[in-house]
Amino acid sequence: MTTTVGTSPRTVEAVPTLRAARDAVLKDVEQVVTTLLEDERARWKGDAPQALSLIDGIADLVAAGGKRLRPAFCVSGFLAGGGSADAPGLADLAAALEMLHVFALIHDDVIDAADTRRGRPALHVAQARKHSAAGWRGASERFGENAAILAGDLALVYADRLVAGACAPVREEWAVLCSEMIVGQFLDVSVAAEYNADPEMSRWVAVCKSGRYSIHRPLHIGALLAGRTDLGASFEAYGRALGEAFQLRDDLIDAFGDGEMSGKPTGLDFEQHKMTLLLALAIQRDERVRALVLPRSGGIDRADADELRSLLIDSGVRAEVESRIDRLVAEALDALERAPLDDAWRQELSAMAYEVAYRSR
Template identity: 40%
Template sequence: MTKHHRQLPPPAAPRTVSPQLQRAKMLDRVEERLRAVLDEEHRRWRTTDARGAGLVESLAELVSAGGDRARPTVFLTGYLAAGGDPGAPAPVDAAAALELLDTCTLIRADIRENAALRRGIPTLHVSRAAEHEHGGWAGEARRFGEASATLAGDLALALADRLAARLPAEPWRVWDELRRERTIGSYGHQALAAEYLEDPWPGRCVAGCDRGCSAGWYALRHPLRLGAALAARPDLDAVYAAYARPLHAAWRLRGFLDGGPEFTWDAEMLRELLLDAEERDTAERLIDELVCRARHTVAAPPLAEGWREELAAFAVRVAARDA
């Protein structure tokens, strides 16, 4: 009697995790790391210095309010595209450090611009000034609020540097460069505004951001380069720089045309006075050209599976019109 054996199907090949899912999983770990860092700092102070713990709580509230996590997202994109290990702890620390650095920058910008809200909640200098006034404390409420917020920014920066201190030598060098050039760029931006020389039309960005640009190098170029350095891919440093430059220009043009947060009443007036339908079409074509230029730079270099397409799609999303 012949026995019939049922032939089993071959084992299924393991499914490749999409670039978007890889990055999303790492961003979830970044959120956990941020909470752990701030919880640890709060535990350190709550039994010995209630006022110090209160400052940590204020910072933690702002960080947990969210935001787009733009710098960590760009950094992780550069890291994973370079073939970095998605399970490693170092990129999570670096991404958390970038978010804390960004928080420090936002706190100080809110003070300079006397902003009332950030991420849907009162800005730190406003909430601390209100606490001072409600308590009937000595001194001027506004100055107390601004000083308290500045110290919260200092704390965010100290925590960021503590995380970044664990980076290997080359990524730390990029981090240090990012920190210094962001500071100089921010000052340059403020000085131009104070001297009535600031132009809302992003012509400098289109021509090519100069060294220390407070927006372009910090927003895209440096986080991507940090990702390449941490993945031990120095060959991608120039590639990422060439990718970031036109993409940043396209993003700035989009902000000008659509009225992004950095383009206030003077940009709105300039748009209404100078840009007719034909000129807007010309600007839109320029955005498309810049995006195509950015996509072209990542068409050939060796990147991790799926990430060439993701970097190309990312460029389109960065410069897309508001819904």
């Protein structure tokens, strides 16, 4: 695998045997999710066929793909901790993390008024169109949002069901993960409303909203399932740094990426006046950015988005965020060096770090 760190290409090879073992478990994860949704569809088909639109909406989002990042880190944490790939409960736990992610994506699209997700209409958009086409009463947009909120809630119920049989330490970590993610999402909304250009607050929101729930907690949950409490500190240091790098890459993809490649609209952070670290640094550093964005009560419209992108480049902020990602990856790899892990798993988790931090979608 070849990646680009700043302007210097680097190559980090994954460990084929470890990746093959993890991928085999991830296939089981897909089957767990598929079976759960099929069973739920059969359960409601006779008594409440209207409910199928919620279940099918969840299923469509799962089928549309995605990186399966959280299940991959969970399984990796378990296998790196010495667990067996055929251990009971592993696939269920990893599937719960993907279902939790589905819950977050569905609600996030409502919050951000995003039109697409994974190259398809967002669930609230699809439900609004269904309402409009059927000529039902009430506002179509409102119906779509209501349906999406409830579909997200249902995905969360499914996630909790999949975790129910896990050991107490895993369930406790799961509760922490869920609460951090939801509080982080609210902080994201609150900071956007306040429009407070505080880079440290923006960094904290990134870590809380996405970093911990994407990498640190899934890794730790996997290790806890394997009974390896001694990996907690190392996985926290690795996951904290890599999770922040993950969110910073998301910010850059939103600002400068290709919507066709990412499967979701770009520029939404500007439009939704999100105070990302990228924008917070630019506001503090460049008068031109302040003059463009601060007088507005709402977000940046598409006409001014190109100008803002140019300013982010001219001010050096884009390059600074890239450099920060480099430093965070180095910090994550340093944590691996101190971790009580086999060398093969250090190499594999290093490869995963590069994939996460230098992805294009």
